[in-house]
Structure formats: structure tokens, C-alpha cells
Amino acid sequence: MMKLPEKIEQQVEEFAKEKKMTPDKKKKLHEEVMTAYKMMLYSPEEAIGIIAAQSLSEPATQMTMRTYHFAGTAGIQVTLGLPRILEIFDAKKEPETPAMTIYIDKKHQTEPKVTHIAEMIKEVKLKDVVTTSIMDVINMVVKFRLNDEKIKRLEIDIKKVSSKIKIKNIEIGVQGKDLVVTSKKENINIHKLRYKILESHVSGIKNISQVIIQKDEFDEWVIHTLGSNLKKVCEIEGVDGTRTTTNNIFEIKEVFGIEAARNAIIKEAMHTIEEQGLGVDIRYVMLLADIMTFNEKIMGIGRYGIAGHKHSIIARASFEETKKHLIDAAVKGLKDDLSGSVENIIMNKVAPMGTGSFTLIGSLPKVPSEIKKEYEKIEKEMTKRREEVEAERLKVLEEQKQAEKVAEEPKAELLTEEPKTEKQKEEKAAKKTEKKAKVGEKTKKEPKTRIAKKKPATEKAKKSASSETKKKKK
Amino acid sequence: MTSNINSLEFGILNPEMVRQMATIRIVTSDLYDADGYPVDGGVMDSRMGVIDPGMRCRTCGGNIDQCKGHFGYLELAKPVVHVLFIKVVYSLIKCTCQKCGRILTKSEKIGLEKLAKNIPAKCPYCDAQQKKVVFIKPYTFNLGKDEFDSEKVREMFEKIPDEDLKKIKFRGGRPEWLVLTLLPVSPVNTRPSITLETGERSEDDLTHKLVDIVRINQSLRENIDIGAPEFIINDLWELVQYHVSTLFDNELTGIPQARHRSGRPLRGMIQRLKGKEGRIRGNLLGKRVNFSARTVISPDPMLSVNEVGVPEEVASELTIPEHVTPLNIEVVKNMILTGKVNYVLRPDGRKIKVTDDNRNDLIRLIDKGWIIERKLKDGDVVLFNRQPSLHKVSIMAHYAVVMPYKTFRMNPSVCPPYNADFDGDEMNLHALQTQEARTEASLLMDVKHNIISPKFGGSLVGLDLDQVTGIYMLTKNGVEFTPEEAADMLASAGIDAELPNKKKITGKDLASIPIPKEINMKFKANICRQCAKCVGEDCKNEGMVVIKKGQLISGVLDKTAIGAFKGKIINKINTLGDDEQLKNFIDVMGRLGTAYLMKRGLTIGISDIDLSKSVMNDIQKDIQDAVSKANKLISKYNEGSIRALPGMTAKESLEAQMLNTLAGGLNEVSKIVVKNISYSDIIAMTESGAKGSNINTTQMAACVGSETILGERIQRGYMGRTLPHFEVGDLSAASHGFVARGFKEGLLPYEFFWNLMNGREGLMDKSLRTRKSGYMQRRLINSLQDLKVFDDMTVRGSNGEIIQFFAGEDGIDPSKSDWGKLEWQNYITVG
Ligand SMILES: [Mg+2]
Numbered sequence A: 001m002m003k004l005p006e007k008i009e010q011q012v013e014e015f016a017k018e019k020k021m022t023p024d025k026k027k028k029l030h031e032e033v034m035t036a037y038k039m040m041l042y043s044p045e046e047a048i049g050i051i052a053a054q055s056l057s058e059p060a061t062q063m064t065m066r067t068y069h070f071a072g073t074a075g076i077q078v079t080l081g082l083p084r085i086l087e088i089f090d091a092k093k094e095p096e097t098p099a100m101t102i103y104i105d106k107k108h109q110t111e112p113k114v115t116h117i118a119e120m121i122k123e124v125k126l127k128d129v130v131t132t133s134i135m136d137v138i139n140m141v142v143k144f145r146l147n148d149e150k151i152k153r154l155e156i157d158i159k160k161v162s163s164k165i166k167i168k169n170i171e172i173g174v175q176g177k178d179l180v181v182t183s184k185k186e187n188i189n190i191h192k193l194r195y196k197i198l199e200s201h202v203s204g205i206k207n208i209s210q211v212i213i214q215k216d217e218f219d220e221w222v223i224h225t226l227g228s229n230l231k232k233v234c235e236i237e238g239v240d241g242t243r244t245t246t247n248n249i250f251e252i253k254e255v256f257g258i259e260a261a262r263n264a265i266i267k268e269a270m271h272t273i274e275e276q277g278l279g280v281d282i283r284y285v286m287l288l289a290d291i292m293t294f295n296e297k298i299m300g301i302g303r304y305g306i307a308g309h310k311h312s313i314i315a316r317a318s319f320e321e322t323k324k325h326l327i328d329a330a331v332k333g334l335k336d337d338l339s340g341s342v343e344n345i346i347m348n349k350v351a352p353m354g355t356g357s358f359t360l361i362g363s364l365p366k367v368p369s370e371i372k373k374e375y376e377k378i379e380k381e382m383t384k385r386r387e388e389v390e391a392e393r394l395k396v397l398e399e400q401k402q403a404e405k406v407a408e409e410p411k412a413e414l415l416t417e418e419p420k421t422e423k424q425k426e427e428k429a430a431k432k433t434e435k436k437a438k439v440g441e442k443t444k445k446e447p448k449t450r451i452a453k454k455k456p457a458t459e460k461a462k463k464s465a466s467s468e469t470k471k472k473k474k
Numbered sequence B: 001m002t003s004n005i006n007s008l009e010f011g012i013l014n015p016e017m018v019r020q021m022a023t024i025r026i027v028t029s030d031l032y033d034a035d036g037y038p039v040d041g042g043v044m045d046s047r048m049g050v051i052d053p054g055m056r057c058r059t060c061g062g063n064i065d066q067c068k069g070h071f072g073y074l075e076l077a078k079p080v081v082h083v084l085f086i087k088v089v090y091s092l093i094k095c096t097c098q099k100c101g102r103i104l105t106k107s108e109k110i111g112l113e114k115l116a117k118n119i120p121a122k123c124p125y126c127d128a129q130q131k132k133v134v135f136i137k138p139y140t141f142n143l144g145k146d147e148f149d150s151e152k153v154r155e156m157f158e159k160i161p162d163e164d165l166k167k168i169k170f171r172g173g174r175p176e177w178l179v180l181t182l183l184p185v186s187p188v189n190t191r192p193s194i195t196l197e198t199g200e201r202s203e204d205d206l207t208h209k210l211v212d213i214v215r216i217n218q219s220l221r222e223n224i225d226i227g228a229p230e231f232i233i234n235d236l237w238e239l240v241q242y243h244v245s246t247l248f249d250n251e252l253t254g255i256p257q258a259r260h261r262s263g264r265p266l267r268g269m270i271q272r273l274k275g276k277e278g279r280i281r282g283n284l285l286g287k288r289v290n291f292s293a294r295t296v297i298s299p300d301p302m303l304s305v306n307e308v309g310v311p312e313e314v315a316s317e318l319t320i321p322e323h324v325t326p327l328n329i330e331v332v333k334n335m336i337l338t339g340k341v342n343y344v345l346r347p348d349g350r351k352i353k354v355t356d357d358n359r360n361d362l363i364r365l366i367d368k369g370w371i372i373e374r375k376l377k378d379g380d381v382v383l384f385n386r387q388p389s390l391h392k393v394s395i396m397a398h399y400a401v402v403m404p405y406k407t408f409r410m411n412p413s414v415c416p417p418y419n420a421d422f423d424g425d426e427m428n429l430h431a432l433q434t435q436e437a438r439t440e441a442s443l444l445m446d447v448k449h450n451i452i453s454p455k456f457g458g459s460l461v462g463l464d465l466d467q468v469t470g471i472y473m474l475t476k477n478g479v480e481f482t483p484e485e486a487a488d489m490l491a492s493a494g495i496d497a498e499l500p501n502k503k504k505i506t507g508k509d510l511a512s513i514p515i516p517k518e519i520n521m522k523f524k525a526n527i528c529r530q531c532a533k534c535v536g537e538d539c540k541n542e543g544m545v546v547i548k549k550g551q552l553i554s555g556v557l558d559k560t561a562i563g564a565f566k567g568k569i570i571n572k573i574n575t576l577g578d579d580e581q582l583k584n585f586i587d588v589m590g591r592l593g594t595a596y597l598m599k600r601g602l603t604i605g606i607s608d609i610d611l612s613k614s615v616m617n618d619i620q621k622d623i624q625d626a627v628s629k630a631n632k633l634i635s636k637y638n639e640g641s642i643r644a645l646p647g648m649t650a651k652e653s654l655e656a657q658m659l660n661t662l663a664g665g666l667n668e669v670s671k672i673v674v675k676n677i678s679y680s681d682i683i684a685m686t687e688s689g690a691k692g693s694n695i696n697t698t699q700m701a702a703c704v705g706s707e708t709i710l711g712e713r714i715q716r717g718y719m720g721r722t723l724p725h726f727e728v729g730d731l732s733a734a735s736h737g738f739v740a741r742g743f744k745e746g747l748l749p750y751e752f753f754w755n756l757m758n759g760r761e762g763l764m765d766k767s768l769r770t771r772k773s774g775y776m777q778r779r780l781i782n783s784l785q786d787l788k789v790f791d792d793m794t795v796r797g798s799n800g801e802i803i804q805f806f807a808g809e810d811g812i813d814p815s816k817s818d819w820g821k822l823e824w825q826n827y828i829t830v831g
């Protein structure tokens, strides 16, 4: 028993209530909506995959190549357009511009609190809290004067800073407000060392390089970031982990699982397409997201993803890396059962989709006997003709075998591979010309059956120049 | 000859099999004797098939069409490694005990590759220490420091027991077969030679390669027989290995490519198979076809959307086979007499061209069971296609209408699905050859069944350009005709309809003729200004369209109502479920629009975009305002007091704000232009949504605005400046792409240059985009092509794997939907 989609079911119920319908009338309403719904269902054997692929790639030709775009007024530049679509469909591990939208729970919805959270999230490098630094080239010592106020606000424990700087062969000490770094090794470039130390991560979340706090359309404070680390951000107090999200699909998969990743793919792809002012039915994006994730892991669409992991050897070989797939199949002794579309096209068969999945099983109306007789006669004639052609072939073969028998001796010699005497060579040549003549005679009588469509001469020459066989099946 | 392949098995060719499937053994490197006949035992031996018409195969007796070719084989004097399997060979050598020949693992079921990455130092069976295997590309192996030649490889592989092979999933045959002792020689007709005009024979690349192999193999054998020094033998052996390897694959890394005398690399077997022009993608997945035609397209609004005008020249060349039966024999005879048949096929398959000389004889001879190939005529189903074929509606079925002149004619309303225009576009036409194909084409591919796009559920076919302008102008208030005028116009549009019994017939009355009586709608037209307070039907812009019982009561019909991609009325008529009716609506509407436009005339001129002096002054003021605002930003930046936007440097902030300021200025200008420009046909075109926008009008009349490269102001050019017209370090609007004039006034030289830079960027972006998205399409299609909806509404792949449990989650096919939704209110009669 078919059911209406939930949403429509609800609408219909409400409609019936509003109009105060009697149960009978309501039943009729239901039936009518059901009929309309059934008319809209996919036909069995519909090649939904190809339609989806076409529907997704046709708008892509109209997308801009421009990499950067301002995402609203937030001031964070994120990749959009065709490059972003490729990124999603290829299942790139890391987006070119990872970005997060962080929601804050109700308790922290004040500007100072949100600002504080934002500051906790943003990666702080040592250079962000250092006011000045002094280099002592003789003793190989670098002194960093730290900004007291900043350190307090960011809740950085100055003693722990030393453990955060992970550079070999140095010693870090604290002198009052200063951080003193001594190199244990001599003869090193102290400028480089200073730079390295300044670039070290001290607090906040790694890779989150920009944070912007903003009020969204629902008058709620949100934090936008450039750089992403979903797991760590969700652990911060005040962050609403249930709504916080990232454009890094793999992170979503790590934290929330594959179903969430599927939803993220749909959301990101639809957003990118719609942002370009293009319209694609969401069902196709869902289908793509489903095939990308149905294997528990996120697979891209390319040769290392879905297209390269298909079940059919021929389908894989016809896509890319032909050699690799054929050789692999040979070693493993694999079998291709030709169940897909490309395989059948290659075998000159109808692909098992759409009308190709069906055959007629009904019988034709009865043919009048005189017409039937006519056709039987024609059929007989044609069979006779076919037999004649076959007989002729066998006759020629027989004649050749005869000729060959006469030339038996030289043939035997051939197999043992020996120098031939002049006399034998002459003999052989003579026999051969004789034989050729016979064959030629025969073929002259043979009516040419290849009148059909011959390509113009130039075309033919061009084709044969590529020195490939082009055999016509008759 | 038909055969049916149900499955394909892959494996490694067994030498025994090579011998069995061969008809001859190749013994000589000679190709032809002095008379030009193939030498027996050579690689062109006529027992391996025929390539000359008129010759007969000496194995099967067949001629060029009948003989499928027969293999030969060559006995190699010393074995060589099969280079295509070299990685497998390498892994196998690593994984095999160098002493006892067992696979170096005791665990069951481990992949060869996986094992090769982590091999034990000692054999788990005989405890023998394993030497390090070194692989030198492309086909040499060393064991420790000693060379490990193919003979030794073969000996090693022979020792591997079958049960060990099972462990590493090696099921394609015996590993020693990967070292070739016999080389199969492919049939002659897989490598046909061609005769040049000079009478010289030019052999195929494979033949050249085979000749080399046979010759060197022969001299290797001779040298072995006479006991030549080892280095000579090894050199020759290496050479055989090289030639056999390049026969298989001529793109190996580590060795030079084998080349033709002309320097062109030879095409090995792998090169024949792979790539776009290779056997698989070039010959098996895409084939050349007959019965097709290609020419330029041009518009003909009098044709139906599912018709195509075919030039007489094309129609007389394309044929459709028709069986002669007792029922049609007289018709056929008449057709032959009147020259409507090009060929007749006798029951024995012989094809005869109908000429003036044999016409009468053929009429006498022709009988039931013959097949005629008649010329294309009106009403034949043909396929019509425009490349690039990006989606399924790039090929649709049309009904042929034979016409004079040399172009294909089509209704401009079908341009959107093909993405065609008439600036020289060419399209292809295919005449269908079987009844099955014709039936499927008319039931599935007919334009009328493809009006609603599966992509978004909206209409793909619909009125376009002038047709929209025509209907828009026709449906404006105040357009009136006398019954005579109206009848005249309908007649010229080929519309057969009853006129309302009125003295004055309005344009709205005429536009109501094609709308079915069942239609009741109310929607906002394209022209709607989205006024804060909508007054509905009383809107002075006629922005509210009201249709009651198929009668247009108020509002203008424009792009939103009848256009391609948007057409609300088109989607509404589609809910009635009659494709023929929908097609007729588009046809008649299109003709009506064209007819009215022909009667009224549509003209544009330079004075259409004239603005009064005071308005021009206002515009100048606005532009000046924007520029001075921009200058203020620059001076702020120079002082260092510019407000930095989050995440940006001062310079970046300046650039962003400059762009915003100038865009804001242009926006103001645009408002003034739109408000003050006098009504003309240009405005009618933009208002109706037929073509153009307010931006276009503004750019023509007043100001072009900022030209950008990669979304930024123009920065490139000379050191520190964009053009020599400016000083170094100039940050002003004008020096970085701002065009302060309109096209009517004319651009300054540097402004003209900015405009061209922007235009060139567009071209480059387009070509880059088509390439990237083309590849993406190929990958997408390859990933999704096997998915189909099963009877139980699941979506599954070719292996039966379930991708979706209910297609699209709600089972609704967008191409049957209303914009992807079930608008159930449209389908109910109760309530
Ligand atoms: Mg064009």
C-alpha cells in the first residue's frame, strides 16, 4: 500500500479540516491526491543515475571559475562556484578554504561572552602576545617581552607556554614578564629561530586563523571562522555543539558519522549551486550524496572513488586507466557479467535500462494465410541464398586444400625452417601463381555484396591512414 | 552473423592455448615475395585472414567480409617477460621463496600486493634466507647483485604450487605464463596494410613490430645454435624483450619509444585500446553512423516545436527502409515511378540503385519481400541534435517537413533545450532505420514529451526573445483591433479560432485563444515592481496576471507566464496531463506573438536611450559623488586612517570599499535612468524579460561602471601603474578600471581598454570552465550511469547494490512534477 509523503499527507489533513469535510469527501480527496501522486512517481527502470549526472553537470558549465567570493558581509572569503563543486564531488580531504559557523548557547548570548569564546577559539601564536623581542647573537639568546594584558585575557599560563613550543635544541625559561629562549646548539641562524618561535602555537585552536562575531538574521550571535576543527570547537564551553557546523565534510563524518556527512554534502552542494543562481532539483544532489557515502566512507566521483571502484571491469577500463584494470582482471581471473550500461553498449546490445529492460511477450495478430505463404516463400528463398553463399565458401576452401596438398612438401619444410634450393623456390612460386589464378577466377563470379554505404574516397583514405581495422559486420 | 556475449572472463593466455588457436607458425620475417604475394610463414600469411577484396582466406575460404581472421604464433628462442604484467611479476618474485618456490606466507587469503609490501626475510617453509629483489624499469630484475633473467623467472614461477596461488588470489592462470615462450601473432585483418597512390604498400605499426621481433628472434636462435658468445646472445635477447614489450605498450617509462622512420612513435596494443580515440572509447562506445545529415539551422516560427524543416537536398539523400507487402506494393511501384525511392533491396540482400534507366524494369520486377529505401518525406520521425550534448534534451525527436533551401528550420521555442541560436550554429539530423527505433523515438523522445525539464521540473521549451516581446505588447491594455484586423492577424499566424462577438477585440482576447478553458490562475508578472503595497488587478503596470476559465482578465503575459525556464502557464497546462495540448499552446502562442510583432513592427534606435539634459546632469553629479567618495577613501588610505575590514589588510580594505562605493554610485545612476528613460521598444524588451536588463540600458545610456578582473579592480599592467596614461602609484577610480561614460557617449581610450580586458577575461574563463566541467561531467556520468529505479522504487546499481531505498526519498520524478513538488491543489475536484 502506497502512502503519501508525510508533508503532503499533513497538508491534505489540514485542508480537509479547514473545509470541514465529511469522511466520505475526505476519502475522495485522499484518493484524488493519491492518483496525482502516483502519476508523478518514477517509472520503473528509469535511468535515474544518468539523468542525475546530466542535471548536475549541465549547470556546472555555467558556473564561474572565480575562486573567491565574499560570503555575505562576514568578511570571510570562501571558495565558491565551480571550484567548490569540484571540491565536494571529488571528496577532497581538506577544503581550500575551511570555514565554520559556530552557534552559541543561550547562556552566553551577550557580546562580551561571545567575544571571549571567539578569542578562545582563534589560534594564538606567540607573535600575537609578544610586544618586543631582543636577540643576543653572541650568547644565542632571544628574549620576548610578552603583552601582559593579552595574556591575561586569553587565559594563557606563561609557564605552560614553554611546553607548547615544540622546537628542538632550545631551552625556554621565564624571567619575570619575559620569555627567554637559549639555543643549545651553536652556529644556527638566530633570525630563523626567532621567526620559528614567534610562529609557534600557544593557545586557541590550531588552524583557525580568523574569527568574526556577528548577529545573524534571527538576532543571534554567531561566530564565523576561517579554518576548521569541529571536534575541538564543540568542546569549548558556551558553544552549541548541536548546531555548530563546518564546510569540511570529512570532519563532520569524523564527529557525527556518515549520515551527517551525507547531509553535509547535500547542504554544501545545494548552497553552492543556488548561490550561483542555478536551479537543480535536490533529489539529484541527494542521489549523488547517497552513492558517495553508501560505502560507509566518503568516496569522490573520480578514478580513485566511485568510477574507479565499480564492479564491472569493462566499465572501469572504459573510464580511465584501461591497462591497469584489464591486467588486474587477468591476474585475478575475474569475470564481467555485463550487467551495466557501458558493458552492453560495447557488446552491441541494448543496455538493461528503460525500455531496454523489456521485451514483447504478446503474440502478433494472426497473419492471413496467403500473406503467410508469401513470407514463407521469401524466407525459403533467402535461406537458399544463404546456403549457396556458405556452399561457395566451402567449395573454395576445398579447392584451396587441394592446392595446398600439392604444395605439401614445401609447407613441411617451412615448419622445420631450412635454406631452400633455388629449384624448390621456383616450383613453389609456380604453384602459388596457379593457385592464385584459380582463386581469382572464383571470386570474379561472386556477386559483390558490398555496394552499401561507402564513404567518399577522401574519408576512406583518412581512416585507413590511421592504419586500423574497420570491419563491417554483415 | 549474430552472436550474443553474455559474460566475459579475463585470464592469462596459456602457451598451449596459443599453439591451439593458431593456424600457422611464423618462421620468416619476409612479408611479400617478388610478385607481391604474402610469403608463407610470414606475418602477412594469407592463412591468417584476408585484407584485399577479392581474395579468399586459405584457412576458412571466406572473403574479406566472411573471414574473421586467424591467429598465428611465433616460437621465441628465449623467453621474455610480459611487460604489461611487470608489476605482478615483480611482486611475485618478491613473494616467492628463492629456494623452494613457495609463497612466503602461511596465512590464508592475503593480497599479492599487500604481501609484497611486507615480505619475511626467511621462508616460512624451508627457512632459506631471501635475497633482495631489485627491479630496474621497465623489465629487468636483479637478485642481490646477480641478474635474474626471464628464464630464471620462469623456472622460479613453475615451482609455485597451485594452492599457494589461491592464497594470493592469483586465479587467472599459471604465473609462468607471464613469461612468454610463444608469442601469439594477431590475424592479418587486425593490422591491415594500405596501398598508397604510388602503388607502394604501407604496413600497419603492429606488422612493423612483428617483423622486427621475428627477425631478431631468428638471429638470436642462429646465434644460440652456433654457440655465440654470451654477451651477443644477451644483447639479442634484450632486443627481443624490447620489441615484444613495445609491441604491447609503447609508452613504457625507462626505455625509448619505438619509432616509425618518420619519427612518429608506433602505436602499441595498449595505445590502440586506451584514451579518447582508442578502441574502447573511440570505436566501441561511440560509432560513426550513416543516414545522418548536418547543416546550419535557421528559425521558422510557423513550424510546430516538434517539427523540423529538412532541405530537399537532404531529404532526397536520407532514406528510410520500407518492406514491400501485398498491401503497399502498388504504392511502392508508384513511388519508384515518381522518383521517391533511392534503392531497392532484393530478398537475397542485393542492393540496386534506382536510376532513370532501370526504373521501369524495377517496377516490373519488384515484389513482396523486397525492401525499398525511400526518400525522407513529411511526417517521418527523425532525431535532431546539437552538440555539445550536455543533457538528454540535446537529442529529441522531430517530425520532418521537407522544405526548399539549404538549412534546417526549427521553431525558435525549442532553442533553449538545445542551447541553440542562429548565428551560424549547425545541427545534426538522423533518419531512423527500424520501426522499433521510430516508435521509441515518437513515444519517448518527441519534443512534446520533453517540455518539462527533469533538471528542475520547469519548462525547457517556451517562448523566447521576440515571441515574448510580441505577446507582451499584444496583451498590454489599449491594444485593440477591429474583427477584420483580428481575423487577418489570426489567419497570418495560421490560427483557426472563433473570435469573440465584439466590436473591438482586445489583445488580451486574442492571447486568450490558446489558453485552455480549464486554466484559472493568478500570479505576478515579470514586470511587477514588487511594490510595497500591491494593488492586485488594479496595478498600473499590469503586474498582476489573472486568468479565469482560460480568459486573460488582467495583467500582461511575459517571460514569467510563457517563457522558457519560467513559464507559469506552461507548467499549469502541463498539470492537465495532455502533452499535445501543451505543445499546441506553445506553438500558437509563439505564432501569435510573431504575427503581432510583424503587424506592429519592432524597432530600436540610438535615440531610444536619449536622456534629457537635466537628467544627464543628475547622472553626472551622481558619478562625480561616487568618484569623490572614492577619492576620500584613497586619501584616508594614504593617511593610514582607513578602517580595516576584518581579516583584511589596509590595501585590501581599500580595494573592497572602492568597489562597493563605485558600485553604489552606478546603482544610483541606474535608478535615475530607469525612472527617466522614455518608453521605447528597448524598454519593452527588458520589461517583458525577452532580453536585456536595466544594467544594459544604464551602460548604454549613462555609465558602464567598474570593470573587474578576477573580481577585483584592474591592477595589472606596468610597474606601479596600469597604463602609461597614469602616474605611478595612482589609486584613482579611473586608473583602475572605472568607466565613467556610457556606450552611447563613447569611451575614452583607456576606458575602452578596461572594457576589452574584462571581455577577454570572460573568454578565458569560459574556455577554462568548459574544460573543467566537461571532465566533471564524464566522471559524474561514469559514477552514476548504472543507477536505475527498480519496480520496488529502490535505486540500485548494476551489481544490485541499493543506493536509495525510495527513489528521491518521496519517489517523485521531477520531470513529471510541478517544479519538483506535488502541487496537489491543482489536481483535486473536491473542496
Ligand atoms: Mg551560436
Ligand SMILES: [Zn+2]
Residues within 6 Å of the ligand: B048, B049, B050, B057, B058, B059, B060, B061, B062, B067, B068, B069, B070
Ligand atoms: Zn579465414
Ligand SMILES: [Zn+2]
Residues within 6 Å of the ligand: B097, B098, B099, B100, B101, B102, B123, B124, B125, B126, B127, B128
Ligand atoms: Zn622456501
Ligand SMILES: [Zn+2]
Residues within 6 Å of the ligand: B528, B529, B530, B531, B534, B535, B536, B539, B541, B543, B544
Ligand atoms: Zn505590482
